[in-house]
Amino acid sequence: MTTKGPLKPVRDDFLIFGSPRIEDDEINEVVASLRSGWLGTGPKVARFEHDFARYKGIEDTNVAAVNSCTAALHISMIAAGIGPGDEVITTPMTFCATVNAIIHSGATPVLADIDRNTLNIDPERIEAVITPKTRAILPVHFAGRPCDMDAIMAIADRNGLKVIEDCAHAIETEYKGKKAGTMGDFGCFSFYVTKNIVTGEGGMVLAREQENIDRIKVLALHGMSKDAWKRFSDEGYKHYQVTECGFKYNMMDLQAAIGIHQLERIENYWKRRKSIWDNYTSQLSDMGITLPAPPESGNRHALHLYTLMIDKKCCGINRDEFLIGMTEQNIGIGVHYMSIPEHPYYQARFGWSPEDYPNAMKTGRETASIPLSAAMSDKDVNDVITAIKKILCP
Numbered sequence: 001m002t003t004k005g006p007l008k009p010v011r012d013d014f015l016i017f018g019s020p021r022i023e024d025d026e027i028n029e030v031v032a033s034l035r036s037g038w039l040g041t042g043p044k045v046a047r048f049e050h051d052f053a054r055y056k057g058i059e060d061t062n063v064a065a066v067n068s069c070t071a072a073l074h075i076s077m078i079a080a081g082i083g084p085g086d087e088v089i090t091t092p093m094t095f096c097a098t099v100n101a102i103i104h105s106g107a108t109p110v111l112a113d114i115d116r117n118t119l120n121i122d123p124e125r126i127e128a129v130i131t132p133k134t135r136a137i138l139p140v141h142f143a144g145r146p147c148d149m150d151a152i153m154a155i156a157d158r159n160g161l162k163v164i165e166d167c168a169h170a171i172e173t174e175y176k177g178k179k180a181g182t183m184g185d186f187g188c189f190s191f192y193v194t195k196n197i198v199t200g201e202g203g204m205v206l207a208r209e210q211e212n213i214d215r216i217k218v219l220a221l222h223g224m225s226k227d228a229w230k231r232f233s234d235e236g237y238k239h240y241q242v243t244e245c246g247f248k249y250n251m252m253d254l255q256a257a258i259g260i261h262q263l264e265r266i267e268n269y270w271k272r273r274k275s276i277w278d279n280y281t282s283q284l285s286d287m288g289i290t291l292p293a294p295p296e297s298g299n300r301h302a303l304h305l306y307t308l309m310i311d312k313k314c315c316g317i318n319r320d321e322f323l324i325g326m327t328e329q330n331i332g333i334g335v336h337y338m339s340i341p342e343h344p345y346y347q348a349r350f351g352w353s354p355e356d357y358p359n360a361m362k363t364g365r366e367t368a369s370i371p372l373s374a375a376m377s378d379k380d381v382n383d384v385i386t387a388i389k390k391i392l393c394p
């Protein structure tokens with residue numbers, strides 16, 4: 001009759017890390033797209049762009065929907081005129097896509113270490129790695145906390161550099177009243193399944209100059225002249241011209257159908273994550289683990305990731321033991337991220353080693369992200385807390 005014991009996990013079913021909340025409106029809108037026969041880039045993409053521009057307080061002419069944030073970063077750099085021989089400075093504490101996009105543009109990525117508290121790129125270290133080849137700074141608003149944009153924009157102005165914001169974590173982020181993605185020359189967003197709002201795969205570019213968005217729309221659709229998607233509409237056939245060698249980066253109406261309704265609920269989802277975040281913060285203190293630095297007043301944190309730092313000296317187990325323990329408790333967990341120089345490709349190509357970026361290295365070896373999603377029930381949240389207590393205070 002023993003049902004409990006050390007081997008019984010806190011829950012029977014696995015809590016998936018970062019699962020999105022999908023509601024009937026999205027489902028019905030996707031079905032309507034399917035029934036209409038218009039699956040590809042069309043009116044729903046145009047509406048999603050319009051709604052996103054309004055959300056950001058900018059004109060429709062300054063946004064372009066694409067099929068990922070990786071694509072958004074890549075074509076932003078091309079539109080910024082960045083290519084072979086150029087250097088782009090970014091953070092070692094990011095997803096590999098940030099660095100890969102720089103490499104795909106033909107430029108060379110250069111890393112500047114992070115601040116251990118904010119986990120964002122440290123402006124002083126940016127200054128230290130600027131060379132005559134530097135063309136741009138690519139800050140990542142890590143976990144949804146805004147970077148020190150006053151300092152970054154000042155460095156960019158002094159040195160004539162472009163700024164491309166990686167806003168994959170930062171849809172709702174604001175810095176001193178300015179919205180993420182509107183401060184730099186370009187802002188790139190992700191609607192990947194684990195992000196704060198989703199389209200499955202999807203992304204958006206914001207550009208301060210309208211001509212950059214015009215170019216990005218061409219680059220995202222094979223290099224075909226503007227509004228090429230209209231060529232199959234009821235306005236009659238239109239010839240298109242290929243004006244440069246572009247990519248296949250356009251968003252589909254099927255994706256925008258999801259995004260339109262997700263965007264309507266962005267504030268409710270943020271509030272739900274805020275309540276989960278506050279619950280974690282009050283329940284997980286005094287356990288020998290470091291919790292995320294509290295959001296700064298005056299700024300808006302997008303609350304994308306709740307990152308713990310697991311230091312064996314303080315809590316008795318190391319990060320990888322914690323990951324195993326949580327998985328045994330049927331709680332999904334993430335690592336954001338092993339620092340970029342830990343990966344063999346970058347070591348071989350650029351000669352990077354993790355020790356050269358000690359703050360990112362230490363963070364990457366100690367960090368674990370616990371589930372934080374608007375799809376979570378109160379029971380899910382309590383299960384996460386119970387599992388952590390069971391592992392750290394057995």
Ligand SMILES: *Cc1c(COP(=O)(O)O)cnc(C)c1O
Nearest residue numbers: 068069070095097168190191192
């Ligand atoms: C998710 C993510 C990306 C890539 O987004 P996709 O839409 O999946 O291409 C880029 N940068 C960061 C920081 C991310 O977290």
